[in-house]
Amino acid sequence: MKAILLKDFGAISNFVLDEHVPIPVVGDHDVLVEITATAFNPIDYQMRQGKTERKHMHSNILGREFSGVVVKTGKLVKLFKEGDEVFAASGSMGSNGTYAHISVPEDIVAIKPDWLTFEEAAAVPLGYLTAFQVLTRLPIKKDDAIFITGASGSVGLALVKLFLANGHKQLIVTAGNPDSAQQLINAGLAEHQIVSYKQDAVVTKIVSLNDGKLFDHCVDLVGGEMSEVCAQVIVTNGSYADVTALTTAQAREDLFNKGALTINISNYAYSLSGEKKYYGDSLRNIAISLTNLSISVPDIEILGELSVQTVATAHELLEGNKTHGKKLVMLVSTQRTLEGKMNLYELLINIK
Numbered sequence: 001m002k003a004i005l006l007k008d009f010g011a012i013s014n015f016v017l018d019e020h021v022p023i024p025v026v027g028d029h030d031v032l033v034e035i036t037a038t039a040f041n042p043i044d045y046q047m048r049q050g051k052t053e054r055k056h057m058h059s060n061i062l063g064r065e066f067s068g069v070v071v072k073t074g075k076l077v078k079l080f081k082e083g084d085e086v087f088a089a090s091g092s093m094g095s096n097g098t099y100a101h102i103s104v105p106e107d108i109v110a111i112k113p114d115w116l117t118f119e120e121a122a123a124v125p126l127g128y129l130t131a132f133q134v135l136t137r138l139p140i141k142k143d144d145a146i147f148i149t150g151a152s153g154s155v156g157l158a159l160v161k162l163f164l165a166n167g168h169k170q171l172i173v174t175a176g177n178p179d180s181a182q183q184l185i186n187a188g189l190a191e192h193q194i195v196s197y198k199q200d201a202v203v204t205k206i207v208s209l210n211d212g213k214l215f216d217h218c219v220d221l222v223g224g225e226m227s228e229v230c231a232q233v234i235v236t237n238g239s240y241a242d243v244t245a246l247t248t249a250q251a252r253e254d255l256f257n258k259g260a261l262t263i264n265i266s267n268y269a270y271s272l273s274g275e276k277k278y279y280g281d282s283l284r285n286i287a288i289s290l291t292n293l294s295i296s297v298p299d300i301e302i303l304g305e306l307s308v309q310t311v312a313t314a315h316e317l318l319e320g321n322k323t324h325g326k327k328l329v330m331l332v333s334t335q336r337t338l339e340g341k342m343n344l345y346e347l348l349i350n351i352k
Contacts, residue, residue, distance in 0.1 A: 030077070123297065
């Protein structure tokens with residue numbers, strides 16, 4: 001099969017196309033998926049750079065979420081059959097990353113809602129899984145005031161949509177540029193609920209937007225200096241959701257002094273403890289929420305088909321914070337039903 005490989009840590013020039021990568025082995029509880037589309041995430045370029053995230057790598061094929069079609073099932077698989085259209089956040093639980101095809105445990109996969117395109121479905125899992133965890137784990141009441149940093153990213157936009165759909169209206173969020181702010185307005189926020197984190201006296205501005213009151217909860221999707229901002233605007237005994245593990249020493253001290261409840265939001269925690277059913281079950285709940293609450297999926301930008309150039313472009317845009325609030329998507333397999341084109345399943349049959 002074709003795959004984009006990372007031959008060494010560092011620059012995007014380290015990506016290469018290999019057309020002869022072995023097809024992943026399918027375990028008894030696994031499904032082999034011919035990936036139709038994959039979405040890019042900041043962790044992709046952080047892994048490529050060899051940063052801390054590299055310890056979550058288990059393959060030199062990067063990529064963490066996808067949609068596609070099941071083409072083979074393990075002999076003990078119960079939930080899926082060949083031909084099922086699925087989506088998943090594979091993380092490090094698959095045979096490899098998603099710049100290729102993949103074998104994954106059936107427990108992490110969910111059926112793709114019919115009304116979602118493959119490209120849209122590929123952009124849902126990671127952002128919504130993280131947002132869903134924030135929504136379900138924070139002790140939030142309907143009228144509580146919530147502050148969100150970095151709200152225009154995939155997690156932030158998903159969270160804003162879920163909060164609004166579930167009746168949480170007291171939201172103030174940060175954005176870095178007009179395009180990001182517009183994405184948040186499109187998601188349902190009013191202009192006065194959005195503040196630029198680049199402006200002077202940002203803490204004073206944030207509190208003023210909440211009628212001069214401190215916030216009951218802060219969801220920090222940025223870390224660093226923004227974790228210190230959260231610590232300043234949160235009420236005594238408020239709750240702080242850390243989605244980055246990038247809080248500063250000053251922020252940790254300030255949060256402790258306020259008696260804040262700190263909740264660590266970690267998607268890979270469940271995989272480390274072997275609770276893989278969490279991912280499939282959560283995705284099914286997310287699919288129900290998206291359908292029943294009429295929540296819009298992320299705005300996407302399709303960068304191209306499987307190629308080194310497509311991957312390089314995605315990494316450059318993510319590193320430069322130039323996605324303009326859109327989820328970047330790559331088509332891994334084009335129309336598998338094209339007449340005369342051999343799909344992966346046919347290839348598997350022929351090589352037996």
